[in-house]
Amino acid sequence: MENALSKKLYIKTYGCQMNVYDSGRMLDSLKPLGFELITPAIQACEQDETEQDKYLFSDADMVILNTCHIREKASEKVYAELGRIRMAKEARAKLGHEMIIAVAGCVGQAEGEEIFRRAPFVDIVVGPQSYQNLPKMIGEVRRKGKLVDLEFPEMSKFDALPDISESPISAFLSIQEGCDKFCTFCVVPYTRGAEYSRPVSDIYREALAYVAHGAKEITLLGQNVNAFHGEGPDGTIWDLGVLIRHIAKIEGLERIRYSTSHPRDMHDSLFAAHAEIDKLMPFVHLPVQSGSDTILKAMNRQHTAEFFLKHIERLRKDNPDIQFSSDFIVGFPGETEAHFEETMELIKTVGFAQAYSFKYSQRPGTPGAEMENQVPEDVKSNRLERMQQLLRQQQLAFNQASVGKTMPVLFFKKGKHPGQVIGKTPYLQSVHVKTDKEIMNRICEVELVSAGANSLEGKLVENIFTQI
Numbered sequence: 001m002e003n004a005l006s007k008k009l010y011i012k013t014y015g016c017q018m019n020v021y022d023s024g025r026m027l028d029s030l031k032p033l034g035f036e037l038i039t040p041a042i043q044a045c046e047q048d049e050t051e052q053d054k055y056l057f058s059d060a061d062m063v064i065l066n067t068c069h070i071r072e073k074a075s076e077k078v079y080a081e082l083g084r085i086r087m088a089k090e091a092r093a094k095l096g097h098e099m100i101i102a103v104a105g106c107v108g109q110a111e112g113e114e115i116f117r118r119a120p121f122v123d124i125v126v127g128p129q130s131y132q133n134l135p136k137m138i139g140e141v142r143r144k145g146k147l148v149d150l151e152f153p154e155m156s157k158f159d160a161l162p163d164i165s166e167s168p169i170s171a172f173l174s175i176q177e178g179c180d181k182f183c184t185f186c187v188v189p190y191t192r193g194a195e196y197s198r199p200v201s202d203i204y205r206e207a208l209a210y211v212a213h214g215a216k217e218i219t220l221l222g223q224n225v226n227a228f229h230g231e232g233p234d235g236t237i238w239d240l241g242v243l244i245r246h247i248a249k250i251e252g253l254e255r256i257r258y259s260t261s262h263p264r265d266m267h268d269s270l271f272a273a274h275a276e277i278d279k280l281m282p283f284v285h286l287p288v289q290s291g292s293d294t295i296l297k298a299m300n301r302q303h304t305a306e307f308f309l310k311h312i313e314r315l316r317k318d319n320p321d322i323q324f325s326s327d328f329i330v331g332f333p334g335e336t337e338a339h340f341e342e343t344m345e346l347i348k349t350v351g352f353a354q355a356y357s358f359k360y361s362q363r364p365g366t367p368g369a370e371m372e373n374q375v376p377e378d379v380k381s382n383r384l385e386r387m388q389q390l391l392r393q394q395q396l397a398f399n400q401a402s403v404g405k406t407m408p409v410l411f412f413k414k415g416k417h418p419g420q421v422i423g424k425t426p427y428l429q430s431v432h433v434k435t436d437k438e439i440m441n442r443i444c445e446v447e448l449v450s451a452g453a454n455s456l457e458g459k460l461v462e463n464i465f466t467q468i
């Protein structure tokens, strides 16, 4: 630890892509202190420990758990993980080495000081709006001991963070944070705070930096990203559609995505962007949560099933190739079999290329947790299983319908087998290709030759290098 040039940083990221972005920015802010990442890459993981984790923990001068509080016993899982890290910290201490442990993200925000009570070996607790203070906190921790920072500061964290210093081929860019929608099941308005949109010029500068460092795809992120209303360079307020149009002008950038949106915030300019901007990928993640108007009302979603279906229709009319993904919650308080069937009908009506489905989980502090008509666990499990079966069928059908087609695939990762490279289609399908050509970090035309529910096999079409 004394050698300021070689400090090892372990970051474990849970949950959504916003956390992936935040972890990247934490790394950027710690690099000037000499920290180097020892995890292979920053990506969201499952809550389970792996053998690799054990090894990496024991090597780390600093461990950051960037946590998620959205569902199921998130805090308990963090405490369990902290228990494992504690052993590594104690082992290092015996050898005279330091290990600073920080809990960041939404569990940090929700639990606060409680973390020190239950896990006294933790040094820093920092919320999602204050991690720009990490470098300063590390110095203070050494001088004064434990620190917690859960502020929602006046000055945006984005202004305090250093510039982008590297980029994967597919980069996440946070443009909006927080949420004012207050869906009755959701903790986000409490953990991430009120809605805030970054100014367009800052976003544009960051997008340029990512592309200059090799990004070909940028996903614009926000808890409620299509509620974006950032100050434009002309002093007026720009919405997401206008922002996308602007970013699409960046040369070298080939794909634009955005996530996650709310049906209430689909504005005309966003529909127009889908109709007119080729770089905007024809794949929309639009969470609906339920197909029952009664349940949507209890969830305070402020839209009906029909309202959602009209959006799908309109997007399909403008671009017949467009595909959809969504989020569903089963077993929200008061959900009957009939309400659940309405959701199943909606799924059949749309036909999703992919989707996420969850059992309702009572989040402390949210109105849903206080509702009396909670659905029994076994009923929730049964409905989830039926829903996932239907969604899996639809995903498989979509993948199978892609066989025989040629699509541009963005290659970003090595596969398990020699010569195998993994990429993503415009619809975020995983494609495995075997080749001896150098295609990593490129977009190549691929013929899709076979499909399973989770991935496809493809082969490079001739003359790939004329397509790149």
Ligand code: 5AD
Pocket: 070, 071, 185, 186, 187, 287, 289, 327, 328, 329, 358, 359, 360, 361, 362, 363
């Ligand atoms: N229980 C289950 N699922 C939830 N989600 C958010 N809060 C809860 C909860 N309390 C799901 C929603 C949301 C996704 C990110 O997580 O479907 O769209």
Ligand code: SF4
Pocket: 179, 180, 181, 182, 183, 186, 187, 188, 189, 223, 224, 262
């Ligand atoms: Fe949570 Fe999304 Fe609802 Fe906001 S719109 S409260 S982030 S589910």
